[in-house]
Amino acid sequence: MKQFLPLAGLAVLLVCVQLLTQWTGTTYYLTQLTMSAYYSVVIIGLCLLMGYAGQISLGHAGFFAIGGYMSAMLTTRNLITFQDQDWMVLLDKIGFLAARQDLYGEAILSFQPWAAAIIAVGLAGVIAFIIGIPVLKLKGHYLAMATLGFGIIVFRVFLASEIFGEADGISEVPGFTLLPGVTVTGSFGARVSNYYIAWTLVVVAMVMLINLINSRVGRALRAIHGAEEAANATGIDTAGYKLKTFVLSAVMAAVAGVFLTHYNGGIGPSEAGVMKSVRYVALVAVGGMANIWGALSMGVILNFLSLRGFFGSYDDAVFGAILIVIMLFAPEGLLRLNLVAKFKKMFSGGSRK
Amino acid sequence: MTILEITGLNKSFGGLQAVQDVGFGVEEHRIKAVIGPNGAGKTTLFNLISGTLPLDSGSVVFRGEEIQGMEPYRIAGRGLARTYQNIKLFPGMTALENVMVGRHTRSRAGFVAGMLNLPGTRGEEKRIREKSLEFLELLEIGHLADIEAGSLAFGQQRAVEFARALAAEPAMLLLDEPAAGLNMNETAEVGRLISKIRDLGITVLLVEHDMSLVMDISDEIVVLSFGQKIAEDLPAAIQQNREVIRIYLGDENA
Numbered sequence: 001m002k003q004f005l006p007l008a009g010l011a012v013l014l015v016c017v018q019l020l021t022q023w024t025g026t027t028y029y030l031t032q033l034t035m036s037a038y039y040s041v042v043i044i045g046l047c048l049l050m051g052y053a054g055q056i057s058l059g060h061a062g063f064f065a066i067g068g069y070m071s072a073m074l075t076t077r078n079l080i081t082f083q084d085q086d087w088m089v090l091l092d093k094i095g096f097l098a099a100r101q102d103l104y105g106e107a108i109l110s111f112q113p114w115a116a117a118i119i120a121v122g123l124a125g126v127i128a129f130i131i132g133i134p135v136l137k138l139k140g141h142y143l144a145m146a147t148l149g150f151g152i153i154v155f156r157v158f159l160a161s162e163i164f165g166e167a168d169g170i171s172e173v174p175g176f177t178l179l180p181g182v183t184v185t186g187s188f189g190a191r192v193s194n195y196y197i198a199w200t201l202v203v204v205a206m207v208m209l210i211n212l213i214n215s216r217v218g219r220a221l222r223a224i225h226g227a228e229e230a231a232n233a234t235g236i237d238t239a240g241y242k243l244k245t246f247v248l249s250a251v252m253a254a255v256a257g258v259f260l261t262h263y264n265g266g267i268g269p270s271e272a273g274v275m276k277s278v279r280y281v282a283l284v285a286v287g288g289m290a291n292i293w294g295a296l297s298m299g300v301i302l303n304f305l306s307l308r309g310f311f312g313s314y315d316d317a318v319f320g321a322i323l324i325v326i327m328l329f330a331p332e333g334l335l336r337l338n339l340v341a342k343f344k345k346m347f348s349g350g351s352r353k
Numbered sequence: 354m355t356i357l358e359i360t361g362l363n364k365s366f367g368g369l370q371a372v373q374d375v376g377f378g379v380e381e382h383r384i385k386a387v388i389g390p391n392g393a394g395k396t397t398l399f400n401l402i403s404g405t406l407p408l409d410s411g412s413v414v415f416r417g418e419e420i421q422g423m424e425p426y427r428i429a430g431r432g433l434a435r436t437y438q439n440i441k442l443f444p445g446m447t448a449l450e451n452v453m454v455g456r457h458t459r460s461r462a463g464f465v466a467g468m469l470n471l472p473g474t475r476g477e478e479k480r481i482r483e484k485s486l487e488f489l490e491l492l493e494i495g496h497l498a499d500i501e502a503g504s505l506a507f508g509q510q511r512a513v514e515f516a517r518a519l520a521a522e523p524a525m526l527l528l529d530e531p532a533a534g535l536n537m538n539e540t541a542e543v544g545r546l547i548s549k550i551r552d553l554g555i556t557v558l559l560v561e562h563d564m565s566l567v568m569d570i571s572d573e574i575v576v577l578s579f580g581q582k583i584a585e586d587l588p589a590a591i592q593q594n595r596e597v598i599r600i601y602l603g604d605e606n607a
Contacts, residue, residue: 208468215467215474216453216460216481223443223454230441233403235429235458235521244464290445 003210006293007203014199018192030195031186032307036300037198038260041205043283043299044292045252048209050281051290052218053245054225055136058277059147060253062154063124065272067254068261069158070120072170074111075262077163083109091115100174113176117258124254125247132246136239148274155272169268176262184262194263201259202296205252209292221245222290275316282323288332356381356525356556357402362411364394364401371397373580376411379525384547384557386567388591389577390600395560396438398577399529402558403435404428416524430458432524436514438533438560442502448513449498452485455520459484488516492546508539515546519555526550528559532566544570568592576600 021027046060079097082088088109091097096115102108111119135146158164165171175185183190184197212218223231224238232238261267270276283302287294302322305311311318357379364372372394379385387395400406402413404425413421420428434455443451460481466474489495492512497505502513511531518526531547532540544566551557561567567574567588574591576584578600584591591597 211470212464212467215470215478216457216462217464217467219446219450219454220457222446222450226443226445227441229405229425230437230443231454232425233405233429233435234454234517235426236454237424237426239424248464 003214004207007206007210010206011203014196018195022192027191029308030191032304033300034191034195034198034263035260035307036303037195037202038256038263039280039303040202040296040299041256041259042253043280043287043295044202044205044209045249045256046280047284047287047289047292047295048212048221049245049249050284051288051292051295052213052225053221053242055242055246056140056144056281057147057246057249058144058274058281059131059149059151059154060249060280061272061274061276062151063128063250063253064257064260064276065154065158065267065269066124066127067120067257068267068271069164069170069257070123071113071116071176071258072173072261072267073164074116074119075113075174075176076170076172077110078106078108080107080109102172113174113262117176117255120258121251121254124257125251128247128250129243132243132250136242136246148277151272151274151277155269155274158272159269165268167269169266169271170261171266173261173265173267176259184259186263186265198259198263201255206292206296213292217241225290275319278323279316279319282319282326285326285331286322354381355379356416357558358412358414359402360412360414362398362401362413363409364397364406365409370580372401372408374411375577375580375582377575377582377585379556379558380572381556382551382554383572384551384559384570385573385575386571387558387560387575387577388562388564388567392579393577394580395577396529397580399435399527399558399560403433403527429521429523432521433527434518434521434523434525435527436511436518436529436531438530440507440510440514442510442513442517444501444503446502447499448494448502448505448509448516449482449485449489451502451513452488452516452520453481455488455517456481456485458521485516485520488520489513491519492516507534511535511543515550519550519553523555525556525558528557528561530560530562532561532563540566 017033018030021029042060042064046057049055049057079088088097096112097109098112099107099109131150135143135150138146159167175183175187177183178197182193182197184194186194220231220236220241223234223236224241228238257271283299284295286302287296287298306315355378359378360376362372362375375398387398389395397406401408404420404423408421411421412419415428415431415433418431420431443454460477462474462477486495486498489498492515494509494512494516497509502510505513528547531543535543540563547557547559547570571588574586574588575582576591576597583600584594584597586594
């Protein structure tokens with residue numbers, strides 16, 4: 001239970017932050033804190049893959065975008081002209097369809113957000129599985145390049161497809177009602193509730209990942225990271241474990257994509273961009289690689305600053321620079337930084353690992 | 354009863370025939386040693402048996418089942434554990450955690466069970482920890498449980514690697530130069546340990562350079578030279594074998 005004390009602390013902090021914004025009349029901060037929360041779900045999932053299993057992915061924005069775009073497309077695409085077809089009747093019978101009216105009073109028949117989310121996340125998982133089998137046989141730079149290639153393909157497909165809105169992306173995505181009265185939406189009145197929805201998702205994801213890290217599987221992943229050949233000879237199905245971790249982290253990214261798209265009411269191609277993937281990797285690195293709390297805290301802080309426009313038009317450059325600086329000065333992450341020693345070492349002319 | 358039967362094993366790297374038509378059997382509950390000069394193909398032979406290297410031809414039958422071509426983790430799952438000449442511990446993990454990884458084949462919890470941390474999973478985790486501590490105690494390094502494995506002394510690291518292999522409760526253990534880098538006292542210690550392992554009912558196949566150790570503890574010895582088996586006999590007979598003396602000491606002494 002000891003490992004969950006920080007989570008209790010986080011919960012208290014979250015409530016305090018919300019109350020503080022209320023008292024000081026700065027509830028607009030909650031919007032960026034909500035978005036940061038969703039991004040941090042991607043980051044902690046990637047932390048499991050990179051920090052623990054030791055496998056890099058420069059394509060995680062692709063999985064985030066697959067979740068977001070599929071959910072957006074399925075919940076906005078008007079299928080009313082097909083409504084008499086057999087497959088539509090079937091989809092309606094199993095409760096996958098929802099009828100509503102758009103802003104102009106036009107009747108719209110599209111997928112239920114629940115159904116869309118399941119399909120979107122499931123698709124991301126299946127794609128991760130299919131891509132993962134060949135790609136995870138690669139190591140180091142080669143794995144980075146292959147996943148980068150995957151990210152670029154996803155980006156170009158969304159950018160080029162009419163069905164995904166090309167350069168405009170998809171807008172007017174409806175809210176996602178999780179439970180009666182609990183809806184993921186960006187509407188003004190739902191700011192506080194959505195802050196708590198997003199952070200509940202983060203806390204649930206953290207609990208599951210902390211459990212996993214401290215389990216037999218977590219140990220096996222660290223073993224694979226440290227000495228893959230010995231791990232295999234110890235009885236660990238290294239290929240299978242890497243693949244499952246890759247799929248799990250892709251699914252987490254897709255879930256974040258689904259939620260954030262419903263929260264923002266839309267998604268554009270920049271979410272699938274390579275710079276987003278680089279940003280996720282940079283944030284895991286700043287957090288200390290095999291440090292899930294580091295990944296979470298750095299992910300929230302830096303994404304929050306970025307979303308508040310703190311880095312201006314240098315946004316992507318800042319994350320690129322962060323990656324370089326971390327690799328040079330603090331490959332163990334900011335939280336374990338021993339700056340003075342690093343500087344001494346750097347200028348003493350010795351080589352570094 | 355024969356627990357491991359190797360027949361007609363071949364492996365070449367480019368033009369080099371590292372293992373050539375090697376075959377022998379290992380009896381249950383015995384200690385068998387593979388000796389030979391540097392480059393004789395001993396470690397390659399181990400890598401072929403444990404599945405780390407794919408073999409060109411031949412068969413490896415372990416407990417009545419052909420295991421050649423299987424992935425190492427499947428072979429490990431069938432009760433064959435190994436150690437390495439240049440110790441391969443998991444860095445960044447404590448001695449205890451290293452041994453707990455060794456329990457992998459003796460436990461089940463997967464991703465879902467791990468994430469949900471169900472009561473059954475917690476119980477299994479507790480048993481893994483207890484058993485692993487027992488193996489550390491068996492090797493008399495229980496007091497090192499919480500120390501990062503990479504920061505231990507060389508001999509202690511070797512003991513952790515032993516404990517990790519034993520934690521799988523294997524039917525057979527492959528030891529690749531267990532005395533490499535150890536001093537005489539430590540080597541004698543390893544010898545006692547290997548006999549102890551055999552007495553636990555585990556069959557041992559070892560590659561070793563230290564002749565006194567091999568002669569002391571082995572029940573049977575196989576001699577390799579340039580990838581070929583040139584002798585297989587009891588230790589006393591191997592010591593008298595002219596061919597073995599020749600390859601170890603050179604022609605003039607024969």
